[in-house]
Amino acid sequence: MTVRVMLISAAHSAALREARIDDEGPLDEAGARRAARAASAVPGAGRMLTAPDARCRExxxxxxxxxxxEPAVRGWDLGRWRGSTLEDLTVREPDAxxxxxxxxxxxxxxxxxxDALRERAGGWLEGLAGEGGRVLAVAGPAVVRAAVLHALALPAEAFWRLDAAPLTLTELSGRAGRWNLRIGRPLEQ
Structure with a gap:
């Protein structure tokens, strides 16, 4: 059975604008305004899901x-690094x-x-393959990237070369083990 999975990368938050590792905080005002303006461009779907974090829900x-x-599309758990910048972490913990x-x-x-993120996102994606229809999910960029890695059977290193900009739509269609990708188009016109 064929399923179309449409992933919308969540709008901007303060953490994203400040290049901090996602702290699961809320949208900032500009992100909320941009999302509201993009509402008319959202495609229809039989099921609509969101990651449980504030940025995605908002x-x-x-x-x-x-x-x-949908807990399976929750943000990437980066533990004690949450809220830090990569620059700060590189100074404090370069080997890590x-x-x-x-x-x-x-x-x-x-x-x-x-690997755990990819397995979680891939397991969710494969679970949808048996249902068919159209599914839309708002998720963080790391989850969108991990789903693409899984769907196209890309090597893990490709994760760091993919980008899922805020308020873009990434579409995966197919069935378990065979997916096609339509790369992120902006929702805003």
């Missing part, structure tokens, strides 16, 4: 979606950052490794 609400929380960026099984922050 993006879904600003887009006018009645989305149910190097391991995190080069070893997909590393989790020096005490949260999820890239």
């Amino acid at each position: 993006t879904a609400a600003a887009l006018g979606l009645r989305a149910e929380p 950052v190097a391991a995190w960026l080069t070893d997909p099984s590393a989790a020096p922050h005490g949260g999820e490794s890239l």
Whole structure:
């Protein structure tokens, strides 16, 4: 059975604008305004989901979606690094950052490794494949990137080369083990 999974990358938050590792905080005012302006461009779907963090829930609400929380698309758990900048972490913990960026099984922050994130996002995606229809989910950029990695069977290193800009739509269509990708188009016109 074919399913179309449409992933909307959440709007801007203060953490994103300040280049901090996501702290699961709320949208900032500009992000909320941009999401509200993009509402008319959101495609229809039989199921609408959102990651449970504030940024994603508020993006879904600003887009006018009645989305149910989906724990499988929650943000990447980066443990004690949450709220820090990569620049600060590189100064304080250079070896840990190097391991995190080069070893997909590393989790020096005490949260999820890239492998664990990819497995979670991939498991969710494969679970949807048996349902068919159209599913729309608002998620953080790391989850969107991990879903793309899984769908296209890309090597883990490709994660660091993908970008999921705020308020872009990434579409995956297919079925378990065979996916096609339509790369993130902006929702704003």
